[in-house]
Amino acid sequence: MPRGVVAIVGTTGVGKSELGVQLAKALHGEVINGDSMQVYKGLDVITNKMPVEEREGIPHHLMDFLEPHQEYRVTEFTCDAIKIIKEVHSRDRVPIIVGGTHYYIQSLLWKNSLIKSYDDECDNGSEDDGILNAETDILYKRLQEVDPVMANKWHWNDRRKIRRSLQIYLQTGKRHSDWIKEQHQPDEKASSLRFPLTCIFWLYADPKVLDQRLDNRVDKMIKMGLFEELKYLRNKVENVIKLKMLCYALCNNDDSNFWFVWVGYKEFEAYLNALEETPYLDDKVIDAIKESNIEAMKSATRRYSRKQIRWIRNKLLLKCQESNLNDADTDCISKVRVYLLNTTSLEKWNQDVRDVAITIVKEFLDKGTGPDPKSLSPEAKELLDPAIDTNTFDNLKAWTKYQCDICKIFNDNSPVVINGLSNWNQHLQSKWHRSNVKLKKEMNMNWSGQFPPWFKEKKKKS
Known part of the structure; x- marks a missing residue:
């Protein structure tokens, strides 16, 4: 098979881990954790980690290797995951990325998903040990001064997001909100898909x-x-x-x-x-x-599941659409497809989810072809169009x-x-x-x- 990748995304509680193991067994693959919380030790219940005995001997990477006090940034995840994907490919196996931290997964699948000055930067680099290590209220006041748009977006106690926006300004000289504004300009939306063939399965269940x-x-x-x-x-x-x-x-x-x-x-x-x-x-x-x-x-938890759906529709689907349009214009051989699989009825899992996914991914990775994603179900037809991006500068x-x-x-x-x-x-x-x-x-x-x-x-x- 070509050196593509498979990603499984969706809200919490839809069976991503189960499908990951099933695909790995069918495709001679290995699972790469794409959940920002399951990297930590000792939090198995809260993180809903799949028990080791249910993994059926399938290797699971980037899981259970950090202490709770250790920070793990998206840039570190991206670099670690790329390295593991190369190793999995070298073994002629299929990397299967599984997780609900869609920002992590999107940053891995596309090179230009992060702020430009940080994209593809794997070393931590030096940081300003002054203002960036100040108390959260001081950071927030400073962000209000230099970038009031992002300050209004973040909660005043959300240290990570406040610090990130302020760090972007201090290290690039440009406000975080300006980066967002520029990234929504047409000339900034060029595709940069990392892997030639990328097949994404979106597991979806009726909200009720x-x-x-x-x-x-x-x-x-x-x-x-x-x-x-x-x-x-x-x-x-x-x-x-x-x-x-x-x-x-x-x-x-x-x-x-x-x-x-x-x-x-x-x-x-x-x-x-x-x-x-x-x-x-x-x-x-x-x-x-x-x-x-x-x-x-x-x-x-229910609100978070809605938030995950919004990210998929506002960000991930939009990115896929832009990639395919831009690649068509440039005769690029790269291709990404998103297939929505309905997991509302667990009794029909094997028929509606497992078997369909195995059939699709085998054809896609082998020939680069597959069924029309919108043809699989009424839900796919309705939901696979990108929603309005709520993170635009105007919003x-x-x-x-x-x-x-x-x-x-x-x-x-x-x-x-x-x-x-x-x-x-x-x-x-x-x-x-x-x-x-x-x-x-x-x-x-x-x-x-x-x-x-x-x-x-x-x-x-x-």
């Missing part, structure tokens, strides 16, 4: 079915020891502030699965703190906080933040910030928000408007 599947998975994670992993992560760092900085440092642009750890930790932090403050709270209140936190994690300028003061109370007094009017309206209708409104009323009734001492103490510290 997927929501229930994700809720059930959170319940299963709790039974499998989620709280023990959270306590491990909590104790791994000396204090909560340091942990938050760690999580943000590990967080990657718009589509990082370490975001899931961050949300998981943050949403349960109030419950873990309540357990430590038992002299002030009775069991009924602790249980209420726990249930609220569980619902918050489920809600966050960045119009970005609006909203803050929920009610949910802040049950979020360890940390700000709950929602980006965009659509997300804000969804938040107001979410079970988490509505349950917090109800819980706040109950707390006001029980304590005459006075919250427990641990809430007061947290508020004082903040």
